[in-house]
Amino acid sequence: MSKLWLITKREYLSRVKKKTFILTTILAPIGFVIFFIALIFIMSSGVEKKQMAILDESNILEGQKPADNMVYFTLVKTPLEELKTSFEEKGFNGFLHIPAGAKQDSSNTVKLKTLNIEYYSNEQLGVNTLGFIEKSLAARLKQLKIKKVGLDPNVLKSLETDIELIPKNLDPESKDEASKYRVYVATFLGGAMMFLIYLVIFIYGNMVMRSVMEEKTNRIVEVIISSVKPFQLMLGKIVGVGAVGLTQFAIWAIVFPLLYLGVGLLFSGQLQEMQEIATASGGAQASSEQVESIAMAMQEIWSFDYTNIVLFFIFFFLSGYVLYASLFAAVGAAMGDDWGEGQSLTLIIAIPVMIAFYMGVATIENPNSSLALFSSMFPLFSPVVMPARIVFDPPLWQILLSLGLLIATCLFFIWISGRIYRVGILMYGKKITVKEMAKWIFRRD
Amino acid sequence: MKNVLELKKVLKTYQEYTAVNEVSFTIPEGKIFGLLGPNGAGKTSIIRIITTITRADGGQVLFAGEPLNTAHPSLIGYMPEERGLYKKMKVGEQIMYLAQLKGLDKKKAKEHLDHWLKKFDIEDWKNKKVEELSKGMQQKIQFISTIIHKPKLLILDEPFSGLDPVNANLIRDEIYELNRAGTTILFSTHRMEQVEQICENIVLINKGKNVLEGAVADIKENFKENLFLIEYKSGNLPSDLDTYGQIIENKAESVVIKLHPEKNSNELLKHLIHHEVQVHLFQEILPTLNEIFIKIVGGKSDE
Known part of the structure; x- marks a missing residue:
């Protein structure tokens, strides 16, 4: 002992x-933060607020400027040729020219399918800005058209219906009010846990x-x-390397939220702006709904039974790691000094892990399918698949059965790997086949 | 005298092939014992059984009179033929780790470490990584880590392979010193001439089987062929020299003669002196272990 x-x-x-461990453990979160900050700057600098003059010679806008939406509009009456030379002096980034011939009489506005507007500027328009301009003008025209046709905007709005799907609990005991947001949150949670285990098996298995x-x-x-x-x-x-992995995760679990908070405080201005952009591009109407759904999803996050989830996650995480790490150890022992030679052996381990990952993805989409049931029971797949399924509240007996099978298989694999390992590490200069490794299992000491 | 190690008809098979076939030998306490044989004779297989790396399929191994058990590895120091250390580990940490695996507590391990580093005058290597050291330096570290727990039995598998003469001498002196201090040494090699210099007792194995066992001097005595080398300065050899024995080699001022069994060397020497041959050297030629080995196995080995 x-x-x-x-x-x-x-x-x-x-x-x-080791320096590399310290570096990766510290640099990974910092790198992430730098990436995040860079993203903020890219996004916020990508959409500058532009001042845009509109010369409406056809009076199609009927003297009212479109709503400002990241682009600030001003209606001007300056003649075109003069405007061309003076718009920058007046503080505009560019101007839009709606030629006089765009509209013949007032009733024509309704029939207007396309409107060509000329754009003058020394700057190239970004995709986002272009979108904002087009959207704002289209909205203004829609408003005018509705008025012209004689429709009541309220009636028009009443034609739209929001459909909300509310999953109801069959269990009358349960107080939990089910909601569709729970599925979103579960998908995210399950996916994250699955991905984490998948990564751990590969990274730390390889390390072993x-x-x-x-x-x-x-x-x-x-x-x-x-x-x-x-x-x-x-x-x-196996235990030592596993502990290294846990240490790294523990450090990240503390550092990431702290960094996230720090970034949030430092760049709160930019973050707000980003949100504005996000809502602006989604359209003004959608934004309030989005805010609501985010709030609902946030609420749902706390409705999960985390003691169980975390507990089972740790069990599946550890047994999955130990199971695959012992296989990696056996392969490492069988391999010679030559990396290339062992590649085919490594592949034998990599294949089930990858299959498990894809099955996990399918499970998240359809957590109660027979594929999901099978793959969350099969011990080579269950460490990856079951954590993805746990958040969808599968029956407890299934989780326990899966865990039991996994632990039994894990012990069996440790035994087999130990047998292969003890022979393999003393074997030199021979190309090892799977058949030979199988023979080693039954070889005496 | 007690025996540190006793092997009785030890058997080890790997599927169809028998690596060790009923090998028996005894290593008395305090001796330097040679385990000889050509490459592939089964030396490493035997050593791995003694060090409990593998288990024998038959026969018995007794360590200080007891059947081999899990307490014994900590009384054995083993330096394998293929040597190695953790390249990225510091010298001090490395030796400490290996010493603790042999059952020394931290304090003792540190004491012994300091003692040996001082003895080899390499205290300033303590915080260097192994990969920064030269090959010869690494061999010294390997040697220290093998003996740091003061083993009762020290097993050295080809200890001089890859060593330059200076380091080989250093290790040889260290082996003698340990032996004087009471450590029993099992010295495994296929280089017979090294054994003749170092070992008192040997066992010779070939193709997994015992071929010969005993004290080096006795073995040589048993295999001697009554050959004598005579060197002389002046005078002529008596013409009836062949009545004493068969002349094997006759060069200017030296002759090798194989004495007839009924004659003895004193008579021959007297005869030469009587004939006014000025004898410079009169020496019995004893066979080398190499010659004995080749004679026994008929020059065939599994090389």
């Missing part, structure tokens, strides 16, 4: 003390494999296993 502890400690400390290979090619392994059992060495490695 104390030897296992020594090995685990070395595996852990030698990684945590490389560590095994390093000891083998270094030839230190023979010295070590003359002091400890190969199984202890393998287990210590």
Whole structure:
């Protein structure tokens, strides 16, 4: 036991003390923040507020300027040729010219399908600005048309109906008011957990494999296993590397929210602006709905049973990692000094993980399908798929059965990997096939 | 005298192939013992059984009279033929780690570490990473980490391979010193001439089987062929020299003669002196272990 502890400690400390670990652990959140800040600047600088003059010679706007929406409009009466030379002096970025021939008589406005407006400026128009201008003018014309046709704007509005789907709970005991936002939040939560486990299996599984290979090619392994059992060495490695992963996540779990808060405070102005842009591009009407749905979704976040989710997540996370890490360890032991040679072996492990990921995606879309049920039970897939499903409240017995199967398989795989490992690490200069590895399982010490 | 290690008909098979076939030998306490054999004879397989890396399929291994158990590895120091250290680890941490794996507590491990670093005059290496050291320096670190826990039995598999003469001498002296201090040493090699210099007792194995066991001097005595080398300065060899033995080699001022069994060397020497041959050197030629080995296995090995 104390030897296992020594090995685990070395595996852990030698990684945590490494410069690359410290750098990636710190740099990843900072890099993320820089990316985020850059994004804010790009988005907020991309849409400047423009001053735009409108020379409406046809009077199609009937003397009323379109609503300002990131672009500020001013109606002018300056003649075109004069405006061309003087618009910049007057503080405009550019001007729009609606030629006199655009409209013959007042009734024609209704029939107008396209309106050509000339744009003069020394600046190139951005896609967003272009959109805002077109939208504002179209809105103004729509308003005019409605008036001309003699429609009551209120009647028009009453023609639109918002459909809201409200899922109802069959269980009369349950006080939880189900809402469609719960599905959105669940999809996000499930997806995030699934992705995290998927990443951990690959990143830290590979780390275990490389560590095994390093000891083998270094030839230190023979010295070590003359002091400890190969199984202890393998287990210590898996636990040590796993602890490194947990440390990294713990640091990120603290640093990310802090950084997020910091960024939020520092750039609150820009953030507000971004929100404005977002709502502006979505149209003025949609914005209030969006704000409402965000509020509803935020409310739903707190309606989940997090004790269960976090608890099960940790169980699936750990067993999934241990299961695959032990397989990676076995492959690392079987591999020689040659990376290329082991590639096909690594692929054997990578394939189920990737299949699991795609099954997880399908599960999120359809959490109660038979595919979702199967893949959340099958131990090679369940560490990735079940966490994605947990947020959709599957029956408890399914979660427990899946976890039981996973833990049993995990123990079995640790045993098998230990058998392969102990033979593999002393095997040099031979190309190892899967068949041979299978033979090692049954070989005596 | 107690025996540190006793192997009794030890057997190890890998599927169809038998690596160790009923090998037996005994290592008395305090001796330097040679485990000899060509490459592929089964030396490493035997060592891995002793170090509990693998288990024997048959026979018995006794360590200080007890069947081998999990407490014994901490009494054994093992330096494998293929050496290696963690390249990214610091020298001090590395040795401490290996010492603790052998069961030393932290305080003891540190004491021993400082002692050895001082002894080899390499205290300033303590915080260097192994990859920054030269190959010879790494060998010293390897050696220290092998003996840091004061093992009862020290197993060295080809300890001089890849060492320059200076470092080889250093390690050799260290081996002698440890041995004088009571450490029993199992020295495994295919280089027979090294064994002759260092070991008192040997076992010779070939193709997984015992071929020969005993004290080096006894073995040589048993395999000697009554060959004598005579070197002389002046005078002529008596013409009846072949009545004493068969002349194997006759050069200017030196002759090799194989004495007839009924004659003895003193008579031959007397005879030469009587004939006024000025003898410069009169020496019995003992066979080298290499010659003995080739004689026994018929020059065939699994190389």
